Structures are given as C-alpha cells and as structure tokens.
Amino acid sequence: MARGFDVRRQTGFNTIAICCFILLYAPIILIVVYSFNKGNSIAIWEGFSWRWYISAWDNEKVQAATIRSVVIAFWASMLSTFAAVLAALATTRTKPWRGQSFIFAMINQPLMVPEIVTAVSLLIVFASIKVATGYTGLGYLVIAHTAFCIPFAYMPIRARLQGMDLTLEQAASDLYATPWQTFRRVTLPQLTPGILAGAMLAFVISLDDVVITEFVKSAGQDTLPTYMLGQLRRVVTPEINAISTVLLAFSVLLVTGFFLLSRTRKQ
Amino acid sequence: MIEIANVTKVFGQGEAAFRALDGVSVTIDENEFFTLLGPSGCGKTTLLRTIAGFVDPTSGSVKLDGQSLLESPPYKRPVNTVFQSYALFPHMTVAQNIGFGLEMQGKPKSEVQETVAEMLELVRMTPMADRQTGQISGGQQQRVALARALAPRPKVLLLDEPLSALDFKLRKEMQLELKRLQSETGITFIFVTHDQEEALTMSDRIAVMSEGAIRQIGGPRDIYDHPAERFVADFIGDTNFLEVELLRTEGEEGRIRLASGAETTARALSGGVSAGTVTLAVRPEHADLADPAEALLPGTLAEVVYFGTDTHYHVDLEDGTRFVVRQQNTPAQVQRRAAGDRVGVTFAPGVGQVLRD
Numbered sequence: 318m319a320r321g322f323d324v325r326r327q328t329g330f331n332t333i334a335i336c337c338f339i340l341l342y343a344p345i346i347l348i349v350v351y352s353f354n355k356g357n358s359i360a361i362w363e364g365f366s367w368r369w370y371i372s373a374w375d376n377e378k379v380q381a382a383t384i385r386s387v388v389i390a391f392w393a394s395m396l397s398t399f400a401a402v403l404a405a406l407a408t409t410r411t412k413p414w415r416g417q418s419f420i421f422a423m424i425n426q427p428l429m430v431p432e433i434v435t436a437v438s439l440l441i442v443f444a445s446i447k448v449a450t451g452y453t454g455l456g457y458l459v460i461a462h463t464a465f466c467i468p469f470a471y472m473p474i475r476a477r478l479q480g481m482d483l484t485l486e487q488a489a490s491d492l493y494a495t496p497w498q499t500f501r502r503v504t505l506p507q508l509t510p511g512i513l514a515g516a517m518l519a520f521v522i523s524l525d526d527v528v529i530t531e532f533v534k535s536a537g538q539d540t541l542p543t544y545m546l547g548q549l550r551r552v553v554t555p556e557i558n559a560i561s562t563v564l565l566a567f568s569v570l571l572v573t574g575f576f577l578l579s580r581t582r583k584q
Numbered sequence: 585m586i587e588i589a590n591v592t593k594v595f596g597q598g599e600a601a602f603r604a605l606d607g608v609s610v611t612i613d614e615n616e617f618f619t620l621l622g623p624s625g626c627g628k629t630t631l632l633r634t635i636a637g638f639v640d641p642t643s644g645s646v647k648l649d650g651q652s653l654l655e656s657p658p659y660k661r662p663v664n665t666v667f668q669s670y671a672l673f674p675h676m677t678v679a680q681n682i683g684f685g686l687e688m689q690g691k692p693k694s695e696v697q698e699t700v701a702e703m704l705e706l707v708r709m710t711p712m713a714d715r716q717t718g719q720i721s722g723g724q725q726q727r728v729a730l731a732r733a734l735a736p737r738p739k740v741l742l743l744d745e746p747l748s749a750l751d752f753k754l755r756k757e758m759q760l761e762l763k764r765l766q767s768e769t770g771i772t773f774i775f776v777t778h779d780q781e782e783a784l785t786m787s788d789r790i791a792v793m794s795e796g797a798i799r800q801i802g803g804p805r806d807i808y809d810h811p812a813e814r815f816v817a818d819f820i821g822d823t824n825f826l827e828v829e830l831l832r833t834e835g836e837e838g839r840i841r842l843a844s845g846a847e848t849t850a851r852a853l854s855g856g857v858s859a860g861t862v863t864l865a866v867r868p869e870h871a872d873l874a875d876p877a878e879a880l881l882p883g884t885l886a887e888v889v890y891f892g893t894d895t896h897y898h899v900d901l902e903d904g905t906r907f908v909v910r911q912q913n914t915p916a917q918v919q920r921r922a923a924g925d926r927v928g929v930t931f932a933p934g935v936g937q938v939l940r941d
Contacts (some may be wrong), residue, residue: 487638488671490658492685493736499659502684506675 345565352558359555369559379560382544386524389455389540393462394470394519400463401470401515402508409478410486410504427465435465436532443533453535461533462523469522470515473579477511514578521571524564586612586635586740586772591644593630593796604630605641606796612740612774617766619775621783622793623819628776631793632742635774636665648739659688664733665742668749670725672717678728679704679713685736703731706765723754730762734769743775747782759786780820784808792816809867810851813940817865824871824907826864826881830938833859838938840864843903846880850936863939868910871931873897873921879928881907885921897921899929 324330352370356363373379404424408417427435443457481504489499527542534543541564545557593605605627612618620628633639635646637658646653653661664685672681682703686696704710707727712720717728726746733741743762747755763786766773777783783790784804791801792815800812811817814825830852831839838852840862850864876882886906887898890913897909907929921927 482669482671484667484669484671485673487658488665488667488673489684489688491636491663491665492732493659493688494684495659495688498688503673 348558349562349565351555352562354555354558357554359553359558369555370563372554373556373559373563376556378539378544379541379556382539382541385455385538386540386542389458389462390520390523392459393466393523394516396459396463397466397519398470398474398512398516400467401474401519402512404467404471405475405478409475424471425468428468432465432528436529439529440532447535455538457533457535458530458538458540461529462526465526465529466519466522470519473514473518473575474508474511476579477508477514481507510578514575517571517575517578521568521575525568585614585649586774587645587647587650588612588631588635589645589647591631591634591641591646593627593634593639594642603796605634605644608644608793608796608798610791610798610801612772614772615770617763617773617775617786617788619777619783619787619790620793621777621780621790621820623778626793627796628778628793629744630796632665632744632774632776635740636663636742637661662739663742664736664738664740665744666729666733666746668744668746670729670746670749672725672728672732674717677714677716678709678720681717681728682731682735684732689736699735703735706734706768707731707761723750723758726750726758727761730765734765734771737769738771740772740774743773745776745778747777748779755782762786784820792819794819810853810937811865811939812853814863814865817937817939822868822908822910824866824868824905825939826866826905826907826936828862828864828938830859830862837934840936840938842880843901843905844881848880848931848936849933850938851934852938853940864936865939866907866931866936868896868908869894869912870935871907871909871929873899873909873911874928874930876926876928879930881929883907883927883929885923885925885927887923888921897927899927901929 351359351362353365353367354361354363355366355368408421408424422429439457439461443461447453447457485503485507486499489503490496494502525542526540527546530540530543531546534540539547541560545560548557588608588610591605591608592603595602595604608627608631620631622628630639634641635653637653637656641654648662653663673684676684679700683696683700686699691699700713701710704713707730709724709727709731712724712728717725720728726749729746746762747758750758759782762773762775775783775786784807787804789801789803790807792799792807794815800807800816802810807816808820811820811823817823817825827843828850829841831841831847833839833852836851836853838850839847840850841847842864852862873879881899881901883899883901885897886900887896889896889898892913894910894912897911899907899909901907909929
C-alpha cells in the first residue's frame, strides 16, 4: 500500500523530538528534584528532606501571597467565565450580525496585545482612579485578571456551544419552553462541562500571571508568582523550588481536569 | 383545521434571494393524515417549519381553527414536531424527555407522571422509561421522539421525515405504527417525506411539491392514477409519456389520437388543457402487450427484464419512443416473448391521463 508523507519516518525526527522534550521538561524536573534538597543550595544535592516544604508552609509571607492569589484567581475566573458565557451565547446563538467577526477579534484582544502594553496602560488608568477614589484594595487586580482571563474562559465555552445541536433548543421551544426555560433546562446543562473547563483554565491563567500583576499591585499585594520573583532577587533557597513544585502540581491538576471536561462529548 | 393561504418565503436578498415557498395555499382537515411529498429542496420542510414557528413567512397567513399562528412564538403554538434527527435531550431519561412538554405547560406532577406512563405504553417503551437516550436504539429513539411530541396532546403533529434514518424493515414497521397512533389519538398529522411509497401507503391526502409550490393535492389513488402534470407523474411511480393529439374534451374525458393514428379516450382534467399536441401519461402496469395488428401502438420488443413478482417489457414504438409494460408473473404464464419480437402495446380507454404542462 502506498503511504503518504509521514514525518515520523524522516531521518533526525527522533533526535529533534527528544531534544524538544528535554528542553521542555528537564528544567522542571530539576526544580522538582531540588525542592527536596536537604542543603541550602539549588544546585548541589545534599540528600532528601521535606525541609523546604515545611519552611514554605510556615512562611507567613508565602501564606498571605497564596491566599491573595487564590482569592484573585477565584473572583477573576468567576467573573470572566460569566462574561464569557454571555459573549459565547451572543456570538453563537444569534442570527449572524454585522461586525460579528470584529467583535470576536475584540473579545480575544488579550491574546494579541502584548501583555506589557496592557500592564502599563492598566497601571496608568488605575493610578488615576486610585487618586480620584482613594481605593487601594484587591479590586484592581481582580478587574485586571478578569479582563485577560475572558478569552481563555470564552474559547472552551464557545467550542462547546458550537458543537451543540441547535435542534435541541428548537425542540425545547416546540415543547412550550420559553426562551429562559430553554436556556435553563436544555442549553445550560449541556454547556456545564464547557463552563467548568473555561473557569478552570481562567483560574490557572490568573494564578500564573506575573507581568500585569507586578504593574497593577499596590504595596503589600504580592501574589505567589510576584512574591517568588521578589525572592529570586535576594537569597535563592530551595524554598522557591518547593513553592514552584506545589504550584506546578496544582496547575497540572487543573489543566488535566480541563482536558477531561472539554473532551466530554454528548453520549 | 389548518388554513395556509398564499404563504411565500424568500431567503436572502437581491441576487442571492431564494424562494423556498412560492404562494402555497392548502387547507388541512382535522384528524387528517396529510403528507407533503417532494424532492429535497422543494420547500416541504420550510412549510412544516413555518407551521411550527421556526420560519417566519415573507407573506401569507397560517391559521389554526380560524386563529392566526404567525404572531405566536413556537412555544405558544399548540403544535408539536417530531424532528428528523429526533432531537432528544441527551441529559434526560426517556421518561423525562416525554414529560418535558407537559412540565413546561405547568401541568401538576401527578398528571405529568400519568400521561408519561400512558405515552410509554402507547409507543411500547414502558420498560425503557429510565434509560438515557444514548442507550436505546434508533427505532426506540424514534418512538420516544413521537411520544414526547404527542404527550402534550397537540392539535397538530408535525413529522419531518421521521423515518428516513431507519432501516428498511423498521421503517415498514413504523409506518404502520404511525398510522395506528394517528387513528388512536385523533390528532392531525402533517408528514413530510421524499419517499413516494411511504406517502402512498400512509396518507389520507398528499400534496406533491416542487420548487416551492404545491403541484397537486389529492388522495393517494388520485395522485397515482391521475397525475395532473408531468412532474407529479414522473416523481411518483414509473410512467410512460406519449405525445398525442387531443381532439376534444367532454367533461373529464378527452378524445385523443396516438402517434400510430389509433384513437382512444383518456382522462383530461378540465382547465389547463386545450386541444392540440399534449402529453399522455400511462402507468406501465395499466398497459398490456398485444398482437401488433390489434394493438394501439405497434413496436418491437427491445428488452425483457425479470423482477420476480413481475416482468418489465421495454418496447420501442414506431416513432422511436420507449414504452414500458409491466406484467405480473403468474405460474400459468405460457406465452414467452423475447427481445426482437414484433409486439403491440395497448391500454384500456380512460386509463391514460392527459397532463397539464
């Protein structure tokens, strides 16, 4: 049987693939390994211990930054998912309207505009609001995170909506369900995996952000990533490795959940 | 009673405009099994969706028992649909699917349960009540879709090619089942299909559609035996078309002269047919082979095709037209004919149909 072009059969394919995987995972494995180091170095192995995990756990700054990160990520993912559901409904469940693709591009703005540009502009805008209102709370961070999380929450929800059979909604409407009842009883239950996936992705993206957070945060508003960045500028101990490892484990967990959910197809 | 008057639907605008429905008028009686028959793209589904409320007609009116339906959204019309894809809710059980319409109507729980049980019984799905819709076969899904649409006791049930996804044997079974359900419930059925045989076996009346318009409305026998125009004759069953001369008409009877010079009578609907050259339609099973000397149309037997239950004789007439005669096979058949034989084609007076076209 004649075979088409198969990239896996080309010379050097395996070498390149292995190089890429080493590049991708070796540093992460190193980080994880040294998080269990007994000594103070992040480069010289001195034996296994949980020492740095305990140290990170007891570190009040780490605790505060973690709580702050989770609070921001929670609100940002909730708000961005809510906005994303509305945006997805408006871009898939309406008659095609003028400028629809333009709006679609606008929703995905955070994927196109360099993060540093967004960060600087937010810094300037929020600075003047701070002066005007005197409010210096976490609200700014939540709003900023919500904004850049929207496209990440939007994509899986939109994909799910597009894959959904429109006749189901027509069938509900044919069976005396008002538009709201149709949404509640037919659209929403089937959309739930998409919504959960979107929220999880948004949560991870928010949890992980450094650039925008660094610019927007007020004094004493370190999130876990910005705290780690600050630490790296001073003494580097395997405590950073330990925090990184925990963060990594948590992200992997969420992203795995995201994939499992977005894979769920009807039947 | 459903009254559809002058319904036109144009999709798109300007150059790209497409007339899916072009001035359709039809009245469907209560408790009737009415079929919209036509090839794909003829507008039959658009008409069905107009009644359901998923399509807003560009002009015209749709009335149910004297009241206009067009102002009401689909969820306020006492009309239910069985969708071609069934459109069962995948996150609900069989029973929940069937109860959905009643629940949306705000019926009390006990009544919903009672009706659901009744419907399950009616479509013989009681043992499957708690199954997920993904766990039942195509034929069973079809029955659930039917029960779900019947449960709220609509005044009219719309069926959009509901049998097209089933295999041949199941389809035959469901045809009888649908007929039974219609007479048991007394609900008006409006059935859309492109399958002429399905239409002929099930319907009280059939509307044959093409290019957004109704070509002919009548009972199955009427449509089959007396097609009004070439499209209908051609779409339903097999037909021989002959060019003949219409000499005169008296009532519904027309005196015609065939190409061979022989004269006979044929049915000619008043209106639309005037004397002169016209097309005559003759069903293959309404014609017979005969001695060339006595036949209406002499010719040569070109092909004999054996079909088990019957045999098709393809005859080349003297003017070059190919004419097919279908004869039922009987064990007593003695006369064997072979290709190349001189034969004649004959048919009884009044059997042919003069077409309006």
